[in-house]
Amino acid sequence: MQAKKSNEKKSPKGFNIYWIYAVFLVILIGSYLMNPATEGAEISWLRFEQDMLSQHDVEKVVVVNKEQAEIYIKPGRLEEEKYQDIPDNFFQGMAAPHYTMQIGSIEGFESKWEEAQQDFTPAEKVELKYENRVNWWSGISWLLPFALIVLFWLFIFRRMGRMGQGGGIGSMFNFGKSTAKLTDIDTRSEVTFEDVAGLKEAKVEVMEVVDFLKNPSEYTRLGAKIPKGILLYGPPGTGKTLLAKAVAGEARVPFFSLSGSEFVEMFVGVGASRVRDLFKKAKEKAPSIIFIDEIDAVGRSRDKGNALQSNDERENTLNQMLAELDGFGPNTGVIVLAATNRVETLDKALLRAGRFDRHIYLELPTKEERIQIFRVHLKPLKLDDDVDVELLAALTPGFSGADIANICNEAALYAARHKKNMISQNDFAQARDRIVGGLERKSKIISPKEKYIVAHHEAGHAVASWYMENVDSLVKVSIIPRGKSLGAAWYLPKERQIVTKGQFLDQMCAMLAGRAAEEIIFDEVSSGALDDLEKVTKQAYNMVAYYGFDKEIGPISFYDSTGQYERLLGKPYSENMGKLIDQEVQQLILSQYNRALSILTEHKDELTELAQLLLDKEEADKEDLVRILGKRKAATLLGTGTK
Template sequence: MFVGVGAARVRDLFKKAKAQTPSIIFIDEIDTIGRARSGTSVFHESDERDSTLNQLLAELDGFGTNTGVIVLAATNRGDILDPALLRPGRFDRHIQLELPNQTERKAIFEVHMKPLALDADVDVGMLAAQTPGFSGADIANICNEAALIATHRQKELIQKQDFLDAIDRVIGGMEKRSKIISPEEKKRIAFHEAGHVTTSWFLKHAQPVHKVSIIPRGKSLGSAWYLPEEHQIVTKSEFFDALCTALGGRAAEEIFFEEISSNAVDDLEKATKQAYSMVMNYGLSDVLRNLSFYDSTGKLRQSLHKPYSEKTAEKIDEEVQAIIDKAFATSKEILTTHRERVENLAARLMEKETLQKEEIKEILGERVTA
């Protein structure tokens, strides 16, 4: 960008808005120009961004009481915005947009389904219940994918199964049945996924499993789908049971093959991050009690100094390892206790490749619930 172009565009934007009152100025991804100024950069790009930001601040300060212009902005990185942008008289009203709940997801589905030709078996409420944590864009993507799947299958109407397959595709990626997997690898994957499912099945605070498959999707060789309850608070027991579930696949490999593999890399990454969050952010450690190093401002990411000593860092690492070890031992204990059921579940997976909740229940029995 040429020097001064950004500031000139801001001036021109506000001039046009004031000439066409009442009007609304909406700035999407405002962190692009509204990032906090460092004051130390010698790079031209940062200088130009600072110039643009300064002009925006000047325009915001130039409003009277009844200008007829409303200025809105959006960002998912509010933590890196320049404090000057957020002062009274500027962007001083902040609205947090959360992910839609089940009722809201149902309404969003209904909007995106209006132009679609649907079969009578499509249950919007069921689809909303199947998609916790999905955004409006995700739901729109599901509807588009369902239409594509139905078209590929040469159907005149989009059916429930098309939507369910679309959800799976959005979550895990497209099926890759052409991927070459040896019989030994398939067996290992089946036991790995059976380990996840069985571990969660016999933990009171684990998320309920909905489906399990050993059909490769995206980068994954197998997947288990869970339907988490929608609540705002996660207890220490729920965190721990989630760790046990994540480590269930690696535990199953160790028990049934007496040798571990690289198949658990994603599980280990998730478990490690979650254990560190428990210790460093949520104060759920028995050693570092009631302490949190959570960085709500985002400023510590740019700092070379940690907000704790080297001794505390060692304690954090030791506590994380202790939590992981305890969760892994719990997973192994569950799988050893229910060894025959794990074997039966893995065998059924190798036979059918995908199992729904009711089929899992036939093998594992009634699920343990809180």
């Protein structure tokens, strides 16, 4: 039965456009062979008479169309040095002439021919033939440019036709058809909800829709209506597309999937046409689900702020999508699933109830969710007994599901690179450092003086953060170059939902401590603190202009969650306010820098000792830090991070 079913699905093969290319190529080659452009080297009458004819080297001469003489040399004489200028041609096997000669008038040529052979015996005289040839190639060569243009457009339409259904010449007009990939019941995705770790609340929302399609009577008996659209949004890597794949695997209905960019083409009106065709197919197979990934490609806002970036084709596509989602036409049995990283750029008409009824925010996973995600990705790996999943989850706060999958893969690659049979906990630690800090580059050559500066710079971060309560726990300091950085201090940050002003200030002080250490030890500073200064400056502006932490400015925030300020040519505050913000930011940074100088001056001996340890070992772990700096008073939770 299954074989019969699959045979019924096979569509008969239609006409293949490549046969046209083949026929055209055969015609060209045939015309070329019938009139081979393989003429020999052209010579003068003088050389012909003295070097060839008088030496009895000529086998025959053929006069073509009373214009040109083709000279054929005897095979036995071709090895002589004077005939080395004969072109080595592929068509020599087709009796192509060895030399050619323009004869001028036929009467003059015949007269010279008789005079040149008057002393020859009858056996020595060379045969002279006359032929009239029709050059088919020159007759049809004017058609070649037109034929190439026709074939080029046939090829273009063929490529467009592939994006529609069918194939061949009949599908050259299918570029207005939908390019969505259909996942039917028999070819459904292998991903299920069991493969989607974490996202508990989001799965409940989406699973309800799937259950509605499977058991509609359970909901309709109470008068409930199925949602028309579900929008998945959140940071990259949080599992939006994975959740949609799980829906395709779980739903017992046809599932159409495509990207938002596939609606937009070079031809005006194609996007709207593809939207119409997509919903037409989905309605024919209703109940069904449509998944549009990266919907912001066609769903961007049409407000005045985007006037300079307007695109009529994209706007027409969006208008057609709005009409299909909730317009005069019926749209029963079709659920639209969409995903985006930039929900703030979407048009308000697209987000309203009746089009996308449910908005599901997929945030970065918590520790418990990371444990579940790790267990999913660790299943196919060969693990050592020392691998602690809870510790791995604790060491990766702020990591998305995609980041966790990357860590597991990098750990496996690291273990394979070192010819191990099992993946150990240390391999995961190396993979985490590789992803967060960059590739370790021990081969990078730096001068002893630069290494001395880097060691004190990193020691400054470590010492200052050790003596501040609100800075995350420090676990390792390294002066091994990674990525663009010459050193790094590794922390285990707490998972916080909110950050207080005191925590911000301690973090700023710790970041400025590297530059402060250079000033204390060397009485000068280097450019190595550029990354620290950039982070501190941005954080200070956030504190003053966004979070309302500054007493002088007060509880005022210029944060723009809608992204409208980005399109304005000016700033959302006056020049006086901008000047005040700059002054408060400068004062805030200088106060924390002076604080870092004070802390490091007080603990200068520990700073020097830790820097010397880094110069000797290149790395200092938690035990080394406790031995030099003493037991830290501030207790912190596990997490991870880097300077």
